[in-house]
Amino acid sequence: MQRDIAIVAQAQVMTDSLDIPRERMLFDLVKGLFDKVGITRHDIDGFVLNSNDFEVGHTIANVFEDTPCGAYMKDETHVEADGMWAAQYTTMRLLSGNYDTALVVGNSSGASTFRPYLVMDYQLNPTYDRQLGILNELSTAALQARAYMAKYGAEEDDFNEIAARLLRNAALNPYAVRSKADATAGDVLASDYLYEPLRQLACYPFTDGACAMILASGKRAKELTDKPVWIKGMGNSVDTYYVGERDLATSKSARMAGERAYKLAGISNPAKQIDVAEVSAKFAYQEPIISEALGLFKEGSAGKVASKGLADLGGSMPVCPSGGGLGAYVFTANGLVRVAECVRQLKGEAGEAQVSGAKTALAHSQDGFCAQHNGVMVLSTEEG
Amino acid sequence: MTFEMGEETREVQGTWDISTYKYLIDGAGMKLLVDSMKEKKIRGIKCPQCETVYVPGPTFCRKCYIDIDEVVEIGETGVVMSYAVEMADVRGNPLEEFRLTAMIKLDGADTWIIGTISGMDWHDARIGMRVKAFWVDEPVGSLADIDRFEAI
Ligand SMILES: [Zn+2]
Numbered sequence: 374m375q376r377d378i379a380i381v382a383q384a385q386v387m388t389d390s391l392d393i394p395r396e397r398m399l400f401d402l403v404k405g406l407f408d409k410v411g412i413t414r415h416d417i418d419g420f421v422l423n424s425n426d427f428e429v430g431h432t433i434a435n436v437f438e439d440t441p442c443g444a445y446m447k448d449e450t451h452v453e454a455d456g457m458w459a460a461q462y463t464t465m466r467l468l469s470g471n472y473d474t475a476l477v478v479g480n481s482s483g484a485s486t487f488r489p490y491l492v493m494d495y496q497l498n499p500t501y502d503r504q505l506g507i508l509n510e511l512s513t514a515a516l517q518a519r520a521y522m523a524k525y526g527a528e529e530d531d532f533n534e535i536a537a538r539l540l541r542n543a544a545l546n547p548y549a550v551r552s553k554a555d556a557t558a559g560d561v562l563a564s565d566y567l568y569e570p571l572r573q574l575a576c577y578p579f580t581d582g583a584c585a586m587i588l589a590s591g592k593r594a595k596e597l598t599d600k601p602v603w604i605k606g607m608g609n610s611v612d613t614y615y616v617g618e619r620d621l622a623t624s625k626s627a628r629m630a631g632e633r634a635y636k637l638a639g640i641s642n643p644a645k646q647i648d649v650a651e652v653s654a655k656f657a658y659q660e661p662i663i664s665e666a667l668g669l670f671k672e673g674s675a676g677k678v679a680s681k682g683l684a685d686l687g688g689s690m691p692v693c694p695s696g697g698g699l700g701a702y703v704f705t706a707n708g709l710v711r712v713a714e715c716v717r718q719l720k721g722e723a724g725e726a727q728v729s730g731a732k733t734a735l736a737h738s739q740d741g742f743c744a745q746h747n748g749v750m751v752l753s754t755e756e757g
Numbered sequence: 758m759t760f761e762m763g764e765e766t767r768e769v770q771g772t773w774d775i776s777t778y779k780y781l782i783d784g785a786g787m788k789l790l791v792d793s794m795k796e797k798k799i800r801g802i803k804c805p806q807c808e809t810v811y812v813p814g815p816t817f818c819r820k821c822y823i824d825i826d827e828v829v830e831i832g833e834t835g836v837v838m839s840y841a842v843e844m845a846d847v848r849g850n851p852l853e854e855f856r857l858t859a860m861i862k863l864d865g866a867d868t869w870i871i872g873t874i875s876g877m878d879w880h881d882a883r884i885g886m887r888v889k890a891f892w893v894d895e896p897v898g899s900l901a902d903i904d905r906f907e908a909i
Contacts, residue, residue, distance in 0.1 A: 394783040400817050407822075414822050431780050445819040486778050499771055 374637055377591030377756055378467045379601035382410050383713035387582035387701045389550040391485040395429065399441040399480060399583055406476075406585050407443070410597055414443030417587070418472040423452045423459035423479035427495060428704035430486025442478050442585075456584065457653075457708030457738035457748035461607050463588055464750075473593045479706030480583035489579055489704060497742060498614050508616070510742065511576075515568035517621040517743045518658035522570070524622040525673030527661070529570040533561035534679035536575035536657040536699055542686065543696025545726035548710075550701045551578040561657075575657035577702035584709040586716070591756065600720045602752050605733075606640070608633025609748035616742055627666035627737070627747040634735075635668075638751035643668040647751075648731040649718050650692050651711040653738040655702060660684075663737060663744060664692055686726065694718065694726040708738030708748065715752050786814035789828065795898035799831040799890075801866055812866045832864030833890040834909065842879045855879055861888060861906060875905040 384406040386398060407413060422438045435451045438444075452459035456479035463477040483492060493510035497503040521527055537560060543552035553560060556574075564573040587597070594601040610629035612619050619625075631643065640646045650669055654660040661675035669690050670678050678684050684692040695714040703710060715734035717723045732754045740746040786802060790813040793800040802814025806821040810829055818825050843856040857879050860869040874888060888906040896902035 391781065394781045396783050397816065404822065430778055440815075440819040441817070443822050445822075482780065486780055499769055503771070504769075 374468060374604070374606070376468050376470065378464050378604045379589060379591065379594035379756075380604065380712070380716050380752070381587040381589050381594050381597045381601060382406060383584065383586045383716045384409070385548045385582065385584045385710060385713055387548045387550050387580050387703055389484070389578060389580060391482055391581040395480065395482045396437050396441040398482075399438060399478065402583050403442045403476070403478060403585050406587065410587055412587075412597065414445075414447070417443065417474050417476045418448065419463075419466050419475045420444040420447050420449040421452060421459050421463045421466070421475060421477040422449065423456050423477065423705055423709065424481065425453045425705045427492050428481045428483040428489075430483045438478070438480070442476065448472075454746070455708040455738050455740040455748070456706045456710070457712070457736070457750070458609070458740070460586070460709055460712050460750060461609065461748060464604055464607060467588055467590055473590045474597075475588045476585065477588065477709065478583060478585040479703075479709040481704040481706055482581045483704055484579035484581045493742070498616070502616055502742075511568045511571060513616055513742045514576075514656050514658070515571050516616075517662070518570050518656070520620075520622040521658060521662055521675075525675070527673070527675045529572075530558055530562070531661075531675040531679050532570065532575055532657040533558035533572060535660050535675070535684075536561045536572070538679075538685060539657065539693055539696045539699040540574065542694050542726060543700025545724065546695045546700055547724075548582075548701060549696045550580050552696060552700055570658070571656060575699070577655045577698045578700075580701045580703045582701070582703040582706060584703070584706045584713050586709060586713060600754070601756070602716045602719045602754065603756050604750060605753045606634040606636065606638030606751040607749065608635075608637070609746065611746045614741070614745065619743070619745075621743055622662070623672070624662050624666040624744055624747065627663045627739070627744065627749075628668075630737075630747040630749045631667040634749040634751050638753075640751060643735070644670065644690055646733055647690070647735045648733050649694060649715070649728040650690065650735040651695060651697065651714045651737065652692055652735075653698055653707055653711050654693075655698050657699065659744060660692065660697070663739070663747070667735065667737060667749065669735075686728065691728045694723060694728055708736075711738050712736040712750055712752070715750075719752055719754050783816055785816050786811065789814055791898045791900065791902070793830075794900070794902040795896050797833075797892045797896055797902070799833060799863060800828050801831050801868075803827045803829045809867045810865060811868050812863065812870060829865065831866045835861045835863035835866070835888060837874070837882070837884055837886045837888055838862050838869050839884055840874070840882050842882075857882055859888070859906065872903055872906045874907065876907045
């Protein structure tokens with residue numbers, strides 16, 4: 374990339390029952406992050422705030438975020454899409470050379486305000502997909518899961534194995550709101566179907582929270598931390614809004630987002646060169662579709678990956694040591710959380726979930742029905 | 758056969774009806790204000806660092822970015838910072854009696870509150886004019902407990 378940009382530090386807060394105002398949650402999180410890094414709000418050149426009215430739960434939600442995030446009278450802008458796009462936009466602002474430090478903060482309080490599945494209805498294509506009232510977030514997910522199963526001979530049990538791994542990993546993540554240290558595919562099988570083949574424990578838990586990160590240009594980053602996490606590449610790609618125009622069994626947009634990021638990062642063999650990946654899956658079945666599109670595993674290999682434990686913490690390609698979207702899924706902020714989890718890994722701060730020797734990480738996130746829009750960032754402990 | 762491009766635009770019917778919603782707000786400063794209004798008093802929160810007095814008070818200072826909780830009592834007199842004369846309602850219906858709406862900086866506060874000024878011809882209103890709050894007979898702890906302001 375044109376300029377060396379690094380992530381200095383991250384902070385997260387998540388809950389399944391928000392009992393404080395969103396403004397207070399943001400103030401405590403961001404102030405805590407400034408204190409941890411040893412700076413004040415005046416050390417930040419540009420603020421990028423990230424939320425979405427639907428997913429916060431009331432209108433013009435962003436106006437309540439500026440001052441709690443320290444942006445009073447500062448250069449501030451806002452991103453409504455998933456936090457991955459806020460992270461990429463923040464990086465681009467730093468790449469412009471006009472900023473040396475930036476704060477990006479994503480948040481949502483929608484899970485304690487509305488049932489998230491209902492809110493998603495209003496993101497559905499209103500001209501066709503919403504008209505008959507039969508498509509919704511769960512039915513589209515079930516359609517996508519079936520399409521993958523049919524194309525590659527996968528079974529529900531493969532997805533339940535993925536969910537169990539994520540719930541076990543979530544038990545090692547202090548921020549997760551749902552976990553089970555000894556989870557098995559049997560536990561997932563024992564949970565109710567929402568739509569066949571989606572078991573409750575294989576779907577994202579309703580989560581409120583926020584994620585904040587400080588980014589800086591190379592020189593400034595090294596002044597602010599001993600362990601900058603360098604941004605080596607990023608890319609995104611958007612598929613058609615109309616669900617019926619896509620091949621749901623695979624994700625061309627995830628593949629293209631990955632290719633764009635890999636090209637910048639100089640990655641030719643992702644499965645070898647990437648040490649750990651944080652893939653954004655709202656449902657267990659999405660993880661193989663996306664991680665295969667990103668070249669982390671062979672196409673259609675969900676069953677083999679699960680049975681051989683390839684994506685496990687000790688496996689050849691650990692995916693979501695944080696528990697991913699099944700441990701906690703904060704709407705909008707989720708993309709920032711995936712990046713922040715890579716930062717924890719590359720700084721060696723992931724505790725029991727640490728992938729030993731992790732030097733290169735991939736963060737992925739998505740937006741829209743059946744992962745319509747995909748974004749990827751490649752991060753590294755090595756500068757340049 | 759070719760596709761006929763003749764049809765006009767179409768209207769798509771839809772509603773937004775998820776449910777009623779609950780959303781937590783930072784109620785401390787507003788509670789402080791309306792509770793004090795029940796006693797016909799006005800209270801705000803002062804930042805110990807920059808000494809800004811906010812009415813209603815937030816729980817952190819926007820400028821200093823610190824938690825604040827020092828309660829201060831504000832006067833019921835103040836100065837008009839700006840005013841607007843309502844001659845038609847927002848739907849465009851002309852009003853028979855014009856309404857004088859003002860932003861008022863109460864003595865001891867740094868932020869402005871809104872109120873209506875009664876008992877004067879709007880032509881005589883001016884920025885910098887001193888006004889006093891008049892209370893309803895039985896305040897209940899709401900923003901409507903200040904019945905009106907009048908010039909002093
Ligand atoms: Zn202050």
